[in-house]
Amino acid sequence: MRYLVTASEMRRFDENTIEKIGIPACVLMERAALAAAELTEARCDGRGGYVLVMCGMGNNGGDGLAVARLLAERDFRVEVWCVGNREKASPQWKQQRSILEKYPVEFTDKPRRGDYGALIDALFGVGLSREIKHEYAEAVMLFNSLEGWKLALDVPSGIHSDTGRVMGCAVRADETVTFGFCKRGLVFYPGCEYAGEVSTADIGISERSFYGRKPEMYAYDEEAAQLLPKRQRGGNKGTFGKVLLIAGSLNMAGAAILAARAAYRTGAGMVKVITCAGNRTILQQAVPEALLGTPNELDRSVEWADVIAVGPGLGKSAEALSCLEGVIYGSRLPLLADADALNLLAEHPELRAALAEQGAAGRKVILTPHVGELARLTGQSVSACAEELLSCGIALASELHAVVTAKDARTLICGEGHDVCVNLSGSNGMATAGSGDVLAGITAALLGQGMDAFEAAAVGAYIHGRAGEKAVGKRGEYGCMAGDLTAQMRY
Numbered sequence: 508m509r510y511l512v513t514a515s516e517m518r519r520f521d522e523n524t525i526e527k528i529g530i531p532a533c534v535l536m537e538r539a540a541l542a543a544a545e546l547t548e549a550r551c552d553g554r555g556g557y558v559l560v561m562c563g564m565g566n567n568g569g570d571g572l573a574v575a576r577l578l579a580e581r582d583f584r585v586e587v588w589c590v591g592n593r594e595k596a597s598p599q600w601k602q603q604r605s606i607l608e609k610y611p612v613e614f615t616d617k618p619r620r621g622d623y624g625a626l627i628d629a630l631f632g633v634g635l636s637r638e639i640k641h642e643y644a645e646a647v648m649l650f651n652s653l654e655g656w657k658l659a660l661d662v663p664s665g666i667h668s669d670t671g672r673v674m675g676c677a678v679r680a681d682e683t684v685t686f687g688f689c690k691r692g693l694v695f696y697p698g699c700e701y702a703g704e705v706s707t708a709d710i711g712i713s714e715r716s717f718y719g720r721k722p723e724m725y726a727y728d729e730e731a732a733q734l735l736p737k738r739q740r741g742g743n744k745g746t747f748g749k750v751l752l753i754a755g756s757l758n759m760a761g762a763a764i765l766a767a768r769a770a771y772r773t774g775a776g777m778v779k780v781i782t783c784a785g786n787r788t789i790l791q792q793a794v795p796e797a798l799l800g801t802p803n804e805l806d807r808s809v810e811w812a813d814v815i816a817v818g819p820g821l822g823k824s825a826e827a828l829s830c831l832e833g834v835i836y837g838s839r840l841p842l843l844a845d846a847d848a849l850n851l852l853a854e855h856p857e858l859r860a861a862l863a864e865q866g867a868a869g870r871k872v873i874l875t876p877h878v879g880e881l882a883r884l885t886g887q888s889v890s891a892c893a894e895e896l897l898s899c900g901i902a903l904a905s906e907l908h909a910v911v912t913a914k915d916a917r918t919l920i921c922g923e924g925h926d927v928c929v930n931l932s933g934s935n936g937m938a939t940a941g942s943g944d945v946l947a948g949i950t951a952a953l954l955g956q957g958m959d960a961f962e963a964a965a966v967g968a969y970i971h972g973r974a975g976e977k978a979v980g981k982r983g984e985y986g987c988m989a990g991d992l993t994a995q996m997r998y
């Protein structure tokens with residue numbers, strides 16, 4: 508697990524480190540600069556060669572000045588290009604600038620060479636507060652146009668460190684070395700594409716600097732198998748969860764098949780699929796391990812189950828609605844609602860209110876909307892939901908007292924009063940019909956094995972992405988189909 512921080516969280520941790528722990532700011536800056544200088548030396552294949560350092564007037568620029576000094580000490584020929592009004596420079600910048608006077612570096616008002624071995628971007632870090640314009644925009648454009656390996660310090664200049672948005676224009680780096688903790692903007696699109704490969708340098712700001720207030724967002728990065736519920740050696744199929752899947756209308760059997768397979772491949776002991784009578788033969792052939800039932804057996808099946816997943820390929824027929832009503836009014840089992848169950852919830856405020864009441868009373872509920880479904884549920888436009896996935900996900904989770912898996916290239920798991928988990932696994936090869944059905948099956952199986960709703964949603968998204976990466980490894984981004992995901996699930 509690793510934390511992802513905002514600029515204001517990072518500022519708080521900086522301040523705690525400096526003021527409460529007592530490590531001077533210049534020590535932090537020196538360690539940041541040392542990490543960047545070492546990376547530059549490693550990438551430039553030894554010492555020597557020309558390096559350009561583009562510095563702004565804040566502490567990010569101060570880092571750049573310190574890197575220039577360290578590289579000059581290592582025999583690099585360093586050109587320092589300062590952009591901005593020096594009267595507004597930060598105190599640490601001024602201190603670094605005066606130290607640098609004593610070193611053999613060249614100060615320039617414009618880069619003059621065409622053969623830099625390395626170009627270091629220290630224009631703006633977490634202090635970027637508005638769109639980049641005028642001389643700064645020109646500097647970013649010129650920097651991007653130069654040939655050579657590019658390293659961004661802390662954040663590529665122009666990328667919003669909380670959201671990953673481009674603030675007018677931004678540096679395109681080959682690598683970013685970020686200080687202390689990874690900034691959120693380095694994992695969200697498009698920031699992650701501008702950042703290149705990201706490494707996090709330890710500069711002396713650690714969990715000790717939290718002083719009781721840890722960052723609100725985290726991501727998993729461990730082996731998927733380590734996150735799965737412990738499997739009891741003496742368990743039987745009843746121990747590992749009975750998943751009731753209500754899915755697949757006529758001509759939509761595939762969604763039920765994918766979700767059922769995914770649930771079995773995530774360790775579910777038994778999976779029963781309630782689907783329309785017309786899907787019976789195909790389901791029996793495709794997933795012979797699954798039990799089958801029709802909507803008129805819903806009540807008995809609910810009594811049998813440990814967890815319910817409703818929605819994949821369900822459609823919005825009267826029968827679909829009555830199934831959804833059945834699992835809301837007729838049960839308090841852990842419930843996952845996906846796809847058409849979400850569309851029905853968006854159209855039926857009374858069902859939504861009932862679910863909210865149950866969520867408040869402690870029922871485990873997970874909703875897994877993609878951006879389109881989230882837009883229907885929140886009454887916002889699709890583009891507004893895509894832009895504001897985090898706030899939309901949190902708002903829905905709070906309204907329904909539920910866990911919301913807001914699906915996108917960077918899926919967010921939001922829970923009421925919870926930290927937010929962002930999923931970093933996966934690939935664009937998963938942007939193909941049916942991968943959401945696989946996620947529903949995975950997450951329901953984890954719920955059935957007793958996981959807490961938030962954990963099931965977060966771990967589910969993560970192992971789903973890992974399966975996607977493996978499937979893409981085998982079939983390529985273009986060739987990957989949702990069925991390849993279930994084929995690659997092996998823990």
Ligand SMILES: NC(=O)C1=CN([C@@H]2O[C@H](COP(=O)(O)OP(=O)(O)OC[C@H]3O[C@@H](n4cnc5c(N)ncnc54)[C@H](O)[C@@H]3O)[C@@H](O)[C@H]2O)[C@@H](O)CC1
Nearest residue numbers: 521535536565566567631632633634635636637638639661
């Ligand atoms: N304070 C600390 O303890 C540490 C800070 N460090 C570095 O300090 C950085 C943060 O420093 P600062 O808070 O000084 O912020 P920055 O250096 O990121 O930038 C702030 C400066 O840029 C100006 N600015 C912001 N947006 C602008 C825009 N669009 N156009 C023109 N000017 C703009 C601000 O007015 C301010 O002068 C971090 O990213 C990191 O690189 C590191 O040295 C590690 C330790």
Ligand SMILES: Nc1ncnc2c1ncn2[C@@H]1O[C@H](COP(=O)(O)OP(=O)(O)O)[C@@H](O)[C@H]1O
Nearest residue numbers: 877915916933934935937938940941942943944
């Ligand atoms: N570019 C991407 N990178 C990583 N994951 C992705 C990407 N595009 C889609 N996904 C994942 O694929 C799944 C698609 O789900 P969904 O849109 O519900 O598909 P469907 O309804 O067709 O089953 C989601 O879990 C989403 O996070």
Ligand SMILES: [K+]
Nearest residue numbers: 628631662664
């Ligand atoms: K930068």
